[in-house]
Amino acid sequence: MFSEDDLTARAVIRDRALGLFAERGPDAVTIREIAAAADVSPGLVLHHYGSKQGLRDAVDAHVAGLFDQMSATVTDDPAQLGDGGPQTVGSFAELMLAFIPADSPVPAYLRRLLLSGEDAGRELFRRWFALSEVMTDRLVAAGILRASADPAVRAAFLMVNDLALLLLRDHLADVLGFDPLSARGIRRWAADVVPAYAEGVFRGEAR
Amino acid sequence: MFSEDDLTARAVIRDRALGLFAERGPDAVTIREIAAAADVSPGLVLHHYGSKQGLRDAVDAHVAGLFDQMSATVTDDPAQLGDGGPQTVGSFAELMLAFIPADSPVPAYLRRLLLSGEDAGRELFRRWFALSEVMTDRLVAAGILRASADPAVRAAFLMVNDLALLLLRDHLADVLGFDPLSARGIRRWAADVVPAYAEGVFRGEAR
DNA sequence: TTGCCTGCTGAACGTTCATTCAGTAACTTG
DNA sequence: CAAGTTACTGAATGAACGTTCAGCAGGCAA
Numbered sequence: 001m002f003s004e005d006d007l008t009a010r011a012v013i014r015d016r017a018l019g020l021f022a023e024r025g026p027d028a029v030t031i032r033e034i035a036a037a038a039d040v041s042p043g044l045v046l047h048h049y050g051s052k053q054g055l056r057d058a059v060d061a062h063v064a065g066l067f068d069q070m071s072a073t074v075t076d077d078p079a080q081l082g083d084g085g086p087q088t089v090g091s092f093a094e095l096m097l098a099f100i101p102a103d104s105p106v107p108a109y110l111r112r113l114l115l116s117g118e119d120a121g122r123e124l125f126r127r128w129f130a131l132s133e134v135m136t137d138r139l140v141a142a143g144i145l146r147a148s149a150d151p152a153v154r155a156a157f158l159m160v161n162d163l164a165l166l167l168l169r170d171h172l173a174d175v176l177g178f179d180p181l182s183a184r185g186i187r188r189w190a191a192d193v194v195p196a197y198a199e200g201v202f203r204g205e206a207r
Numbered sequence: 208m209f210s211e212d213d214l215t216a217r218a219v220i221r222d223r224a225l226g227l228f229a230e231r232g233p234d235a236v237t238i239r240e241i242a243a244a245a246d247v248s249p250g251l252v253l254h255h256y257g258s259k260q261g262l263r264d265a266v267d268a269h270v271a272g273l274f275d276q277m278s279a280t281v282t283d284d285p286a287q288l289g290d291g292g293p294q295t296v297g298s299f300a301e302l303m304l305a306f307i308p309a310d311s312p313v314p315a316y317l318r319r320l321l322l323s324g325e326d327a328g329r330e331l332f333r334r335w336f337a338l339s340e341v342m343t344d345r346l347v348a349a350g351i352l353r354a355s356a357d358p359a360v361r362a363a364f365l366m367v368n369d370l371a372l373l374l375l376r377d378h379l380a381d382v383l384g385f386d387p388l389s390a391r392g393i394r395r396w397a398a399d400v401v402p403a404y405a406e407g408v409f410r411g412e413a414r
Numbered sequence: 415t416t417g418c419c420t421g422c423t424g425a426a427c428g429t430t431c432a433t434t435c436a437g438t439a440a441c442t443t444g
Numbered sequence: 445c446a447a448g449t450t451a452c453t454g455a456a457t458g459a460a461c462g463t464t465c466a467g468c469a470g471g472c473a474a
Contacts, residue, residue, distance in 0.1 A: 009451075027234045031432065041453045042432085048451090052432065115322055115374065125378040146410050152383055153399040157368075158408070160375050164367035167322065167374055171332040172367065176359055192360040200407040201365070203353050216421075237461065248423045249462090255421090259462065 010048045013038045018059050022105035025112060026056050060120040063109055067124060070099050071131050091162045092128075093181055102182065111167050132159035165189070217255045220245045225266050229312035232319060233263050267327040270316055274331065277306050278338050298369045299335075300388055309389065318374050339366035372396070 007015070016037040020029040031052055035042040049055040074095065100106050113121045136155045139145040148154035165172070165180055173179040180189045214222070223244040227236040238259055242249040256262040281302065307313050320328045343362045346352040355361035372379070372387050380386040387396045 025234075027232075030430080032430095040451095043434090043454070044452050046433065047453095111322070114378070115318065117377070122378065122381060125375070126382055129378075129382045143410055145408055146406065148399055148403070150395070150399040153396060154403065154408070156379055156383055157396075157400050157403060160371035160379065161364075161368045163375065164371040168332075168367050168370065170324070171321070171329065171336075172363055174329060175333055175336045176363055188357070189360060189364075192355055192357040193364050196355070196361065196364060196407075198407045198409045199353070200403075200405050201352055201361075202405045203350055238463090239461080247421095250424070250464090251422055253463065254423095 009038065009040055009044065013040065013045055013048060014055070014058055014062060017055055018062065018109055019105040021056070021059060022108035022112065026052075031055075057120075059109075060113065060118075063106060063113065064120065064124060066099075066106060067110070067127070070095055071127070073099075074131065075134060091165075092159075093162060093165050093186060096166075096181065097183060097186065107166055107169070107181065111169075114163075114167070128163075129156065129159060132156070216245065216247055216251065220247065220252055220255060220262070221265055221269060224262055225269065225316055226312040228263070228266060229314075229316035229319065233259075238262075264327075266316075267320065267325075270313060270320065271327065271331060273306075273313060274317070274334070277302055278334070280306075281338065282341065298372075299366075300369060300372050300393060303373075304388065304390060304393065314373055314376070314388070318376075321370075321374070335370075336363065336366060339363070 013034060017029070017034045020034060020037060031045050032042050034055070035045050038045075045055065046052075049058055096107060110124070113124055115121065133152070133155045136145060136151065136158060140147050140151075169179065169181050173185075178185045178188060180186060220241060224236070224241045227241060227244060238252050239249050241262070242252050245252075252262065253259075256265055303314060317331070320331055322328065340359070340362045343352060343358065343365060347354050347358075376386065376388050380392075385392040385395060387393060
């Protein structure tokens with residue numbers, strides 16, 4: 001996604017802003033820093049984006065576009081998700097692994113966006129949830145998931161459990177000693193979580 | 208927790224700062240705003256707390272103290288959690304409902320703290336995780352939870368699923384149409400989630 | 415009373431930031 | 445080539461902020 005040199009200055013500014021925003025939050029990043037990171041003058045940043053808010057909006061839109069690309073591969077090709085290999089959790093976490101390089105700032109940016117209280121974050125969550133509803137419906141229809149009496153809650157439950165991995169990635173890596181969103185980490189995570197989803201976690205009368 | 212008038216100015220400043228920080232984040236709140244909300248001069252805020260960072264630290268410590276109070280009731284009285292009534296999820300969400308008034312800024316503050324990247328947030332998560340490990344161990348020993356091959360991951364899984372409710376409360380309320388951390392909302396949430404944890408969510412060969 | 419804290423005020427200081435702007439270089443269009 | 449548009453710079457502006465500080469009021473000890 002980052003080609004560095006063959007991008008226009010406008011795109012370079014956007015990508016550097018994305019990285020800095022993801023790392024420290026938009027409020028803590030100055031236009032001067034972004035300009036320095038993109039190797040241009042502060043004036044040029046505002047020339048292209050009008051204001052700092054305009055730049056934030058542009059970055060939000062860019063990330064939303066990346067999300068749409070990812071979700072499109074799911075909705076277009078049902079066979080790709082959840083019925084597949086032995087390690088499949090049917091999770092968005094895996095989707096990210098496939099789409100995004102390990103050092104990408106996008107996951108961290110999504111995390112900030114979701115918890116910022118901005119409209120862009122709300123919009124993202126709504127689309128994500130709609131995607132989750134479609135996916136769970138499909139998996140139920142395919143006989144992979146049990147039907148639930150409250151499909152909206154079930155879709156939300158599965159979705160936010162998945163999302164928690166993204167939101168708490170750093171903390172989990174800290175206490176567990178491995179990054180659950182790395183290729184190796186997700187295997188260890190899934191090795192315990194898939195059985196939990198399959199058999200339940202309570203003892204007692206499981207059906 | 209808020210008595211408004213019988214508190215010292217120092218405590219009023221702390222509580223107002225807590226509310227404003229929870230709502231908009233510490234960076235977006237100025238000392239002047241806090242002073243105005245507490246009906247004192249900006250100078251007094253710094254007289255009591257030395258610097259803005261000093262005030263942030265004081266608020267962090269205050270919230271950490273509230274967390275410790277809550278977790279102490281769990282560790283001191285094992286019977287209180289998870290083996291009880293028909294609606295028990297064994298969740299921290301319920302604990303909050305019991306301890307904290309519905310309009311308290313504390314949940315929102317905890318959310319910010321956990322995702323701020325500050326040391327106080329990391330420390331909070333570690334203690335929370337330690338608590339989760341103790342609790343799951345106990346529930347396994349009591350025959351309520353299945354034993355897991357990877358207890359650390361299982362404890363983390365249950366914990367972050369619970370935490371997701373706190374972190375994504377507003378978004379969930381938006382898409383579901385009810386607040387999953389309200390008294391009524393948590394019942395509807397649990398009504399679908401408890402069976403999911405009991406029987407699993409996959410069809411196929413549940414044991 | 416005198417002296418000395420503590421709580422508290424409000425003006426002032428210096429810094430940092432987003433934004434504006436006049437001007438230069440380069441590319442495009444006629 | 446001429447003219448206009450776009451890309452870009454760097455200095456200047458003005459606002460907002462955290463912090464400092466001189467000073468006032470009141471309680472308390474000697």
